Amino acid sequence: MIILAATPIGNLGDASRRLIEVLENATVVAAEDTRTTQRLLRALNIENRPRLIALHDHNEKHKAAELAALAADEDVVVVSDAGMPAISDPGYGLVAEAVAQGVTVTAIPGPSAVIMALAISGMPTDRFTFEGFLPRKPGERRQTLRAVAAEPRTMIFFESPSRLASSLADMGAAFGDDRRIAVCRELTKMFEEVRRGTAPELIEWAEAGVKGEIVIVVEGAAPVAASVEDAGAQVQALVASGMRLKDACAEVAAATGLSSRDLYQQALASRTR
Numbered sequence: 001m002i003i004l005a006a007t008p009i010g011n012l013g014d015a016s017r018r019l020i021e022v023l024e025n026a027t028v029v030a031a032e033d034t035r036t037t038q039r040l041l042r043a044l045n046i047e048n049r050p051r052l053i054a055l056h057d058h059n060e061k062h063k064a065a066e067l068a069a070l071a072a073d074e075d076v077v078v079v080s081d082a083g084m085p086a087i088s089d090p091g092y093g094l095v096a097e098a099v100a101q102g103v104t105v106t107a108i109p110g111p112s113a114v115i116m117a118l119a120i121s122g123m124p125t126d127r128f129t130f131e132g133f134l135p136r137k138p139g140e141r142r143q144t145l146r147a148v149a150a151e152p153r154t155m156i157f158f159e160s161p162s163r164l165a166s167s168l169a170d171m172g173a174a175f176g177d178d179r180r181i182a183v184c185r186e187l188t189k190m191f192e193e194v195r196r197g198t199a200p201e202l203i204e205w206a207e208a209g210v211k212g213e214i215v216i217v218v219e220g221a222a223p224v225a226a227s228v229e230d231a232g233a234q235v236q237a238l239v240a241s242g243m244r245l246k247d248a249c250a251e252v253a254a255a256t257g258l259s260s261r262d263l264y265q266q267a268l269a270s271r272t273r
Contacts, residue, residue, distance in 0.1 A: 002068070002098045003077045004091060006084040006110030009213070010189035012043055014111045022077055022108060024048050030055040030067055032080040032090050040079075050077070060090050064097035071103045084112055088132045088158060113187050113215050114156050120194060121154070121182035121217035127254070128154040134167055141167065145174035150221050152255050157216040161185075164214055165206035171218065172199030180219035186212035223257030231256050232266050239267070 005022060008014040023029070023046050031037035034052040041048070055063055055078065067076055078085045078094065084107070085091030098105050114130050131148065134157055135141045148155060159167050164183070171181065177200050185193045191212065195202055226234075231252050238248035245267055253260035 001075055001104035001106055002071045002094065003075055004085045004095070004105070004107040005077050005079050006108055006112065007040060007079050007082055009082045009111045009113050009116075009187055010192075014188060015044055016108065016110050018108050019110060020044055020046065023050075026050040026077045027074060028053065028070065028076045030063075030076055030078045030094070032056050032085075036081045037079055055090050055094065057090055060093040064094045065101075067094055068098040068101045068103050071098060072101065082111070082113075084110065087112065087114065087130075111188065113158075113184075113213065116187050117182070117184040117215035117217050118154065118156055120184065122196060123154040123180065123182065123217050123219050125154065127152075127220075128156060130156045133158045133160075134163070136163070138166065138170070142170050142174065145170055149174045150255070152220040152223060154220050155218045157218070159214045159216055161210045161212060161214055164210050164216075165203055167216070168199045168203045168206055171216075172203075175199070175218065175221070179221075182217040183210075184215040184217065185210065187215065223255060226256040226258065228258065228262070228266065231258050231263055232270065235263055235267055236270075 003022060005019055007019065023041060023044070026048065027050050029037060029050045030053045032055060034054055037052060053063070053067065055067065070076055078091055080089035080091065083089065086095055095105050118125055118128055129151060135144055168181070171179070177198055179198065181197065181199060181202060183195045183202060183206070185191070189212070195205060234252045235245070235248045238251065239245055246264065249260045249263040249267065252258070253263055
């Protein structure tokens with residue numbers, strides 16, 4: 001089978017007993033960076049030296065079929081440099097190929113910068129989206145942010161420390177200067193830090209120079225007032241695209257602040273006319 005193994009994002013104490021046990025017995029490990037994985041094995045005092053196969057963004061497309069076929073006969077452990085493979089890291093292509101070949105895929109859960117940042121941000125956690133790394137080019141980044149400006153769910157982004165200040169400025173322009181933001185830095189590490197505020201409040205701190213791994217958590221947009229008629233039209237459009245009526249009503253209700261039940265009843269009534 002394919003075993004996606006979550007590794008520490010900073011603090012080695014977060015390595016689970018299951019992770020250590022699997023690595024101690026692994027014969028094949030597909031690693032984002034084999035040198036990083038070798039250092040991890042030494043740091044965890046694991047004497048086992050499995051066969052290490054590089055699996056990264058540049059070769060995953062070509063390696064996926066080979067590794068999936070190998071996993072049909074023996075376990076293949078998959079690790080990234082930190083956190084859960086396939087989450088903004090190599091692994092998705094391999095999992096998709098394994099599923100296509102009928103190979104079992106499982107995971108050893110563990111550290112996740114996405115979930116940790118969300119949990120400690122102070123933002124709503126019941127519904128959220130993970131947007132990954134923002135584009136490097138300013139124009140593309142601004143376009144991406146404008147596209148999600150009306151997103152009602154809490155949003156999570158990865159960003160480089162060198163681009164943090166400019167990204168915060170672009171967020172202020174796209175989302176407004178009153179949107180709450182939490183910048184989580186060096187999670188689980190010695191200099192872990194969380195800065196909370198609005199974009200204008202955080203830019204000065206970021207411009208002074210920030211180091212380490214960065215996760216940005218942004219408050220979702222406030223529901224936009226909409227007429228019942230407009231909301232009903234949105235529901236009908238979603239249903240026409242293939243969404244279930246109940247799900248369509250829930251999505252439009254979350255975006256508009258209207259009652260999901262009222263929208264559902266309105267939709268049923270319109271069908272009988």
